[in-house]
Each structure stands twice: as C-alpha cells, then as structure tokens.
Amino acid sequence: MQRETTFIHLTDLHVGTPDDDHLFSDTTETLREVLDLVATVAPQPEFIIASGDLTNRGDAESFRMLKRIIDEKVDVPVIYALGNHDTRPGFYEGMEVETADPDAPYDHDRIVGGIHIVTLDSSTPGLIGGAIDPEQFEWLERTLDSHPDLPKLIVVHHPPALGEAPDVAHWRTIHFPQSQRFAEMLKGRNIIGILSGHIHHDRVSVWHGIPVIVGTGQHAATDILRTDILRMVRGASFGIGTIRPSGLTMAFVPLPSDRAELNTYPLEMLLERAVPVAAE
Template identity: 35%
Template sequence: MLIAQVTDIHLGFEPDNPDEFNRKRLDEVLHALNHGPNRPDLLLATGDLTERGDADSYRRLADAFSQCEFPVWPCMGNHDDRANFAAHFPHIPQEEGFVQYVIPLEGRRIVVLDTLEPDRHGGAFCERRAEWLTARLDEDIATPTLIVMHHPPVEVGIDWMNTHPQEPWVQRFAAVVAGRSNVQAILCGHIHRAIAAPWNGTTIAICSSTAPQLALDLRPMDPETPDDRPMIVADLPAFALHRWTEHGLISHFETTGDHDALARFDASMQPLVRALIGERPA
C-alpha cells in the first residue's frame, strides 16, 4: 500500500488573492501525485489545512482535493476550525466534537486524531480524546496500525517550534500508546520540515509542508533577543510517500519541481541494473 501525505497547507494566507501562493504550491503537489509515477492509494492531509479556519478557505480546499483520483483523509491542526471544516467536509467523521476516526483497510488500519485546542499553537490531547483512543486501540490489539495527528509529541530541536516532552498532553498520549506493539508509526506535520525520530518504541515521521518551510537552525533561541536568523524559507513544495508493507512503514520525502535526470534506464545503464537485481535472492 502506498500512502501519500501533505501537511501545513495554510490555504487562505492571502484570502483575497485568486492566485494565492499557497494554493499554487498545493496544486503542484496534487498534480505530482495524480500524474507522477507514484500514484497513492490514499492521501492523508495532516492539519493546518487553512491559515485562519475560515469557511471560504475550506471551500477552496475541497475544490483543490476534488482533483484527487484517490480518497483524501484530513485531520485538524492548530490553524483549523472544526465547524467550518465540517461544513465543507461533511463526510469526514467526528466523535464527541473532535475530528477523529478510524480508516479501516484490508489487514491494516489508520487512526486519525484531533490535537487542536483553539487559541493554542501547540498540541492538545485531553482526557476525552485519550479515552477515545484507548478504546480504539483496545478493540484491536493485533492489526498493524498507524496513528495520524498534526502535532508531533517529540522535541525536534528547532527551538521556537519545539514540543517539550513533559507537556501534559504528551504525557497523556504517551501513556495511551505505551506497549502497543501494533502501532507501527505515528505520522505528523506542524514542523514544516521532514523529520524522523524514534519515540516510545515506535517511529515518528514528520512530513514537510506544501506551504513554505521552516529554516533548519538548531541553535537555542532567546525570545528576548532577536538575532535576525531566517525562520521561514520558500523551498519547493513537499510531500511524503509512505510505503506500508508486511515489514512496516518505509517513508520517502519528496518535493515538486523539475529534477534534472543525470542518468536514465537505457542501454548504457542496463548492465548495472542487471547486476544489482541479480545479487538478490530469487
């Protein structure tokens, strides 16, 4: 199974611009997924779908996703609004007022969480959400499972976007997933960079954004002393492709745009290809 992931779309950053930069970047990614060599079986959109959570941005987002030739499954980020989202994505389940649900698949499943808390930039995972996730994980302790959420529960090293491991929501989430050997990975967004990290017996894979990305600067940051460091950079729009096999999840991170081909599979490369594949067991 091939799962695509986009995140941090921030549609509506320029609300009155029909040629909005962030919409163009999203369209580039969706075109690559629809027409490139790696068409996915489904697409996960992992939060910050819009910039302001306004109804018109969700309308435009639904229009963008309508071009997809595969199912699209979104979740909430800190820039989103549940009510406005639901008005334009009524087919996406909500449980107890949260956009959280299970995507059943043949021999696998994906559990989508809602880590939005209005007026808070960082993540949230309250007792009600913990009870819901506990129930979903308890009802099937064997099927290989992915958890999908916007906020990563791990400290990534970019000071102004870090999540502290002692935050109450992180501790609550960690307690729910502890010892769940069938949770094969946790897919997140929020950081606007591609990052992979071990965490509590599983792996966290963070997808970079379709919107502009965070600059990679791992130095500490003093909020009282501006130092003119870059914070946001306009690298190419990015996405992830997660190949889910019987051995687990293999994550690839890609960007749009033209990639200069320095070699192609032609007659000159055929001997190398034959040799490499010939080394493998039959």
C-alpha cells in the same frame, strides 16, 4: 500475510483566499502542483493523509476551496486531521462533515488497505501548541482496542514531545505530560508510525520504538539553522509511504526552491501562544 501498501503524506496545506495577507505563498497552486505529482506515483497510492493546518485561517470558505481542489484531482480516500490554523466549525461546514457539535474535536478512524488509521485532533482553539483532552484519550483507547489485529497509523498534527522533560520550545509539540500518557497508551498496540506536521521541516524520529514522521508540507519551510527566531523560507515537500510486513518506509519529495525568506516570528510570541508548561 500483510501486503505492501503505498500512501501519500501531505501536511500544512494552509489553503487560503487571495485576500489573506499572512499567507506569504500561493498554497493553492502548490497543492495543485503536488497533487499532479502524486498522480504520477507508482504503485498508485491507496490513500492520502493530510495531517493538519489544512487552511491558513480556518474559515469555511478556505475549506470549501480545499474540498473543490481535492474533489477535482483525487480519487482515493483522503484522511484529514485538524491543526492549530484550522477551526472546527469552519472544517465541519466547509468540508460538509456532519456533526452534532461544531466545536467538538475531529477524532476519527478508518480502515484502508488493511491499515487501521487513527486520527486525533490535537488543536487547541486560540493556541499554537498541541493538546489531547482526557475524553480524547478515552476515545483513543477504545479505538485502538477495536482492531487489535491490524497495523495502525496514527495521524496527529502536533508531533509528540520527544525528550524526557518539557522542551523550551513546547509550542512545537503535544503538551509534555500528555505526550507521556500518549506513549504509554501506544505501547504494544502494533503502531507502525505517527504522521504529523506543524514544524514545517522534514524530520524522522524513533520515539519509544515508534517512527514519528513530520513533513515540511505545502506552505513554507522552517530554516532549522536559525534557533534565535522562527525563520520561514520558500519550500515544500510531500511524502510517499510504503507499509510492508517489515515496517514503514517514508520517502520525501521536495519541490525545487530558492529558500528565499518569507517571514520571521519572534520565539517569545510563539511561547506565549503555546499550551502553558505546568509546574512539573
């Protein structure tokens, strides 16, 4: 019988160097503060998920900074996904991950605490929106079949598109037709949850029967009351997950914040840099 498993969900760490004038908050200090709080969690988490936008610029030095902080403060496995702010070459070099192709998607899986954790790289170089390539779907199918008896967590930076048609704000999600294929592939696979980031606010959805957990992350929060622009305000949180035989529970731990405005972005700019919506 499956035992209870506790884990931590981090996302959108946006670790950067002091000369990054597009960071708007001290993300390295926030990450250290969050990891100090994580150290107080009981029962002790068995692993940490970091679901993308690990760095703000994707450069190798920022990844090296992230690695130093994690090595200093964390003594459990950390599962990383890549987001649109990351770069694959920067990640492989800075995190000292061996690869034959520094431009290849960082797709991987791991079993921790009896949970099969499957991580997809939804980043699309140069664009904001998410995508899953045909070769990645082939890898995903093989990987899901490799441990059919184990409950599975899916980690992917961009959440799937939730609606029944492409959303006008499609830069927020995995490209719509690929989201549909994703849903079909996950059916009947003992998926206990999908962990994502990207949109910078805490959100829980049930998508084709699967909980989709999105975290605010450690960089900034989206003001979801403003729909005419993307308004970023001061704010951060992390998630504490518990996996039981009955399913997944997520609790969110917000850091105190005055919600002061940090920056705004016009929606037109975001749409231009999303994965284009096809004719369908």
